[in-house]
Amino acid sequence: MANLISRAFGGLNEVRRGLATVFKHTFREPITKNYPDEMPDLAPHFRGRLALTVNPETGDHLCISCKQCERVCPDKCIEITSHKSPETNKLELIDFKIDHGLCMFCGLCTEVCPTLCIINTNDFEMADYSRESLIYDLKKLTLSQDESAFYFDRKEMPLPKPKPAKPAPAAAGAAPAAVAAKPAAVPSVAAPGADAKPETEAPEAKAPADSKTVEVKKPEVKAEVKEESKPEAKPEAKAETKTDEPKADEPKADEPKA
Amino acid sequence: MATEIQEIDLKTDEMIINMGPQHPATHGVLRLLLTLDGETVKHVEPVLGHLHRAQEWQGQNRTWFQYQALIDRVDYLSGMFTSWAMARSCEQIDGTVVPPRAEYLRVMVSEMNRITSHLLWLGTYLIDLGAMFGFPFYPFREREKLFDLFEEIAGQRMMFNYIRIGGVLRDPKPEWFDKLKRFLDEFPDRIDEYETIVTQNPIFLKRTKGVGILTQAVAKDYGVTGPCIRSSGIPLDLRRTKPYSVYPELKFDVITFDKEGDTWDRYMARILEMRQSIEIIRQCIDKLPSGDIMGKKQMAGMRIKAGEGFAAVESPRGILGCYVISGGGEKALRFRWRNPSFCNLSVLHELLKGCPLSDIMAIFGSIDVILPDVDR
Numbered sequence: 001m002a003n004l005i006s007r008a009f010g011g012l013n014e015v016r017r018g019l020a021t022v023f024k025h026t027f028r029e030p031i032t033k034n035y036p037d038e039m040p041d042l043a044p045h046f047r048g049r050l051a052l053t054v055n056p057e058t059g060d061h062l063c064i065s066c067k068q069c070e071r072v073c074p075d076k077c078i079e080i081t082s083h084k085s086p087e088t089n090k091l092e093l094i095d096f097k098i099d100h101g102l103c104m105f106c107g108l109c110t111e112v113c114p115t116l117c118i119i120n121t122n123d124f125e126m127a128d129y130s131r132e133s134l135i136y137d138l139k140k141l142t143l144s145q146d147e148s149a150f151y152f153d154r155k156e157m158p159l160p161k162p163k164p165a166k167p168a169p170a171a172a173g174a175a176p177a178a179v180a181a182k183p184a185a186v187p188s189v190a191a192p193g194a195d196a197k198p199e200t201e202a203p204e205a206k207a208p209a210d211s212k213t214v215e216v217k218k219p220e221v222k223a224e225v226k227e228e229s230k231p232e233a234k235p236e237a238k239a240e241t242k243t244d245e246p247k248a249d250e251p252k253a254d255e256p257k258a
Numbered sequence: 259m260a261t262e263i264q265e266i267d268l269k270t271d272e273m274i275i276n277m278g279p280q281h282p283a284t285h286g287v288l289r290l291l292l293t294l295d296g297e298t299v300k301h302v303e304p305v306l307g308h309l310h311r312a313q314e315w316q317g318q319n320r321t322w323f324q325y326q327a328l329i330d331r332v333d334y335l336s337g338m339f340t341s342w343a344m345a346r347s348c349e350q351i352d353g354t355v356v357p358p359r360a361e362y363l364r365v366m367v368s369e370m371n372r373i374t375s376h377l378l379w380l381g382t383y384l385i386d387l388g389a390m391f392g393f394p395f396y397p398f399r400e401r402e403k404l405f406d407l408f409e410e411i412a413g414q415r416m417m418f419n420y421i422r423i424g425g426v427l428r429d430p431k432p433e434w435f436d437k438l439k440r441f442l443d444e445f446p447d448r449i450d451e452y453e454t455i456v457t458q459n460p461i462f463l464k465r466t467k468g469v470g471i472l473t474q475a476v477a478k479d480y481g482v483t484g485p486c487i488r489s490s491g492i493p494l495d496l497r498r499t500k501p502y503s504v505y506p507e508l509k510f511d512v513i514t515f516d517k518e519g520d521t522w523d524r525y526m527a528r529i530l531e532m533r534q535s536i537e538i539i540r541q542c543i544d545k546l547p548s549g550d551i552m553g554k555k556q557m558a559g560m561r562i563k564a565g566e567g568f569a570a571v572e573s574p575r576g577i578l579g580c581y582v583i584s585g586g587g588e589k590a591l592r593f594r595w596r597n598p599s600f601c602n603l604s605v606l607h608e609l610l611k612g613c614p615l616s617d618i619m620a621i622f623g624s625i626d627v628i629l630p631d632v633d634r
Binding site: 014 | 320321323324325327328393396399402406409410411412413414417419428451454455456458459460558
């Protein structure tokens with residue numbers, strides 16, 4: 001009987017101690033994050049959505065169509081279309097498709113890429129309404145110049161070497177220089193992309209580019225930077241599609257060439 | 259009084275009941291075919307294969323480089339260990355010497371992974387026992403902090419792909435070690451908290467003490483490994499009995515209890531292992547040498563010399579072995595995994611025989627089975 005009573009009281013005491021610990025948690029700071037309002041602080045090497053970078057200084061597309069990523073992909077979710085240019089005898093990128101519905105974000109493609117073109121961004125919000133819309137094509141994958149600069153800086157990747165023909169000034173001077181140098185010479189995908197940039201992007205582009213380099217060190221600001229740069233990507237991408245097909249008679253795209 | 263006598267005399271037919279595969283407490287998709295006599299379990303037969311993904315076959319149809327990214331999915335709670343087992347068996351064939359810094363990093367991340375795995379087990383086990391509010395998410399809080407650290411070095415929270423053939427993927431920055439030290443300083447207090455809530459709780463003791471006793475003979479017969487066998491008094495810890503990597507240089511003891519282990523002992527063994535892992539990580543941080551992290555540069559088209567190799571590591575669930583035959587090409591000829599969960603699960607019907615229906619989840623949860631690891 002005495003044993004039973006002591007056991008009962010011992011048990012009650014244990015329960016009290018446990019509940020006291022639980023009660024203490026009431027006064028602790030919450031550890032949860034208000035996710036949609038407050039973006040998580042992701043590490044620079046976080047393996048998120050795949051994207052293609054452009055040269056942050058000149059805006060040239062970095063993909064050289066070597067198809068190493070296509071070969072290494074365990075899920076076979078990358079599809080690259082390219083052809084050999086008759087003029088320069090170099091491979092030219094026509095389309096780059098990644099099926100993010102198949103991708104498992106292993107990051108092997110980013111490891112083998114010789115030009116650091118394909119990267120894992122910190123974006124993870126890719127929910128969509130259909131499976132077809134998860135297949136991203138070239139215009140959807142290519143990042144803007146600012147975003148590329150942001151990721152090159154954040155992932156501490158060495159900047160691509162500038163091509164010998166062009167002068168390599170700072171980001172501010174790069175765009176006009178490219179317009180002057182290019183028009184007739186290089187008819188690749190990269191060229192119209194660079195041409196279109198000064199018109200659509202140059203005015204707003206410089207301010208965030210400068211502020212980003214300062215802000216990157218603070219992780220909290222990162223989310224805001226990303227949101228800023230997202231809407232910019234769209235007009236840029238549109239400009240590229242227009243210029244992708246040289247025959248399309250869009251006055252805007254053809255102007256700098258003529 | 260007459261009714262009582264009738265009840266005692268009453269003979270019931272045995273009844274066969276399906277438990278799972280969609281049962282919330284089966285940790286995935288395990289189907290148990292229970293033969294019940296009233297409330298007592300007469301026989302139990304686990305039906306496996308609901309999560310079979312042909313992991314071994316995939317290894318034979320992918321290059322070494324590609325398969326490394328997949329094997330984290332064999333046991334999703336302890337991806338570092340599956341990577342490590344494969345890396346070690348391939349290094350054995352190739353004769354690659356892993357730099358000491360990489361070895362220390364491997365031990366560190368693996369012990370961190372052991373902690374995360376045990377923390378998840380602790381939370382879900384308490385859910386299995388019916389603690390539905392509050393507590394089960396306390397371990398997840400600490401687990402999340404470790405996952406943030408993993409994310410920094412490996413890129414993802416659970417599918418790390420960090421330990422590679424020949425070394426490790428990335429050298430952590432000095433800030434990373436500071437964060438890890440900070441975590442290690444606060445973590446023992448957190449374990450104390452869990453223990454205050456759980457260890458001596460009378461309901462928890464009632465559910466676990468003397469339930470599901472695993473005798474040494476049965477454990478040996480079925481090839482049980484990991485905390486399950488150590489809590490039954492057999493000091494089988496691969497880190498000590500057949501030391502690999504840099505474990506001989508680290509100081510720690512094998513955790514055993516000198517008696518037949520019941521469910522509570524298996525709980526206690528895991529709690530003590532978490533404390534032990536903290537000490538091991540601390541020693542690793544102190545001893546970490548500088549130098550390279552990759553013995554041989556990894557390439558997409560890497561080849562392994564012809565030959566065969568077997569390597570085993572002590573994963574949170576037991577001995578995880580990987581057997582490889584290489585033909586010298588880009589792909590393996592044969593992969594074979596020795597998964598601790600599969601062997602530990604086979605002992606289930608011995609443990610469950612004669613126990614009441616309500617104890618099934620208490621016992622099944624205590625052997626810490628991960629279903630993808632069973633089916634692979």
